[in-house]
Amino acid sequence: xxxxxxxxxxxxxxxxxxxxxxxxxxxxxxxxxxxxxxxxxxxxxxxxxxxxxxxxxxxxxxxxxxxxxxxxxxxxxxxxxxxxxxxxxxxxxxxxxxxxxxxxxxxxxxxxx
Amino acid sequence: xxxxxxxxxxxxxxxxxxxxxxxxxxxxxxxxxxxxxxxxxxxxxxxxxxxxxxxxxxxxxxxxxxxxxxxxxxxxxxxxxxxxxxxxxxxxxxxxxxxxxxxxxxxxxxx
Numbered sequence: 001x002x003x004x005x006x007x008x009x010x011x012x013x014x015x016x017x018x019x020x021x022x023x024x025x026x027x028x029x030x031x032x033x034x035x036x037x038x039x040x041x042x043x044x045x046x047x048x049x050x051x052x053x054x055x056x057x058x059x060x061x062x063x064x065x066x067x068x069x070x071x072x073x074x075x076x077x078x079x080x081x082x083x084x085x086x087x088x089x090x091x092x093x094x095x096x097x098x099x100x101x102x103x104x105x106x107x108x109x110x111x112x113x
Numbered sequence: 114x115x116x117x118x119x120x121x122x123x124x125x126x127x128x129x130x131x132x133x134x135x136x137x138x139x140x141x142x143x144x145x146x147x148x149x150x151x152x153x154x155x156x157x158x159x160x161x162x163x164x165x166x167x168x169x170x171x172x173x174x175x176x177x178x179x180x181x182x183x184x185x186x187x188x189x190x191x192x193x194x195x196x197x198x199x200x201x202x203x204x205x206x207x208x209x210x211x212x213x214x215x216x217x218x219x220x221x222x223x224x
Contacts, residue, residue, distance in 0.1 A: 043215040046214065100171065
């Protein structure tokens with residue numbers, strides 16, 4: 001069975017600081033990996049995804065993530081946080097050829113001025 | 114191009130009642146998945162519909178059922194509501210095994 005662990009239910013950064021949100025996964029088959037962002041009382045918006053090929057994936061709003069098979073990780077980073085980045089971030093995994101997404105419990109990013 | 118739409122936005126029911134939630138997929142998408150997101154948790158997969166058939170199902174009781182129509186829209190039905198069914202219900206659409214795009218969700222409160 002697949003699973004996702006997101007370390008830290010809350011992460012606080014200052015505006016302009018580096019953002020690092022951690023995601024580790026477990027999968028018996030090569031995974032597809034996703035990061036979604038969720039603003040209050042809204043649905044999920046796709047930030048980026050890894051399927052095959054280049055392990056460093058760039059997404060929207062300046063975010064990127066690196067797939068590290070040896071560490072079973074897919075951490076999300078952004079060089080400089082903006083106030084508008086404050087939201088819930090969800091990491092998810094799925095098996096290739098299937099679409100059931102298995103989500104982590106999420107990390108709330110707080111950005112202070 | 115309209116994205117995934119869901120109705121209603123909010124819903125309040127009492128224990129034991131039945132509820133139907135609706136989802137219209139993004140244009141060009143033929144697959145609809147439903148997720149339940151309890152407060153403070155990540156979404157949990159309920160089931161997925163493709164070509165009007167349930168293709169995959171998560172660990173949810175038979176009280177949760179669904180349907181997909183020829184125009185690819187979908188309904189989620191929940192019978193005999195429990196307090197624990199209170200959650201945000203998310204619909205996601207895709208083209209077969211491609212990326213899922215989520216709607217804004219329906220907030221269900223069971224009293």
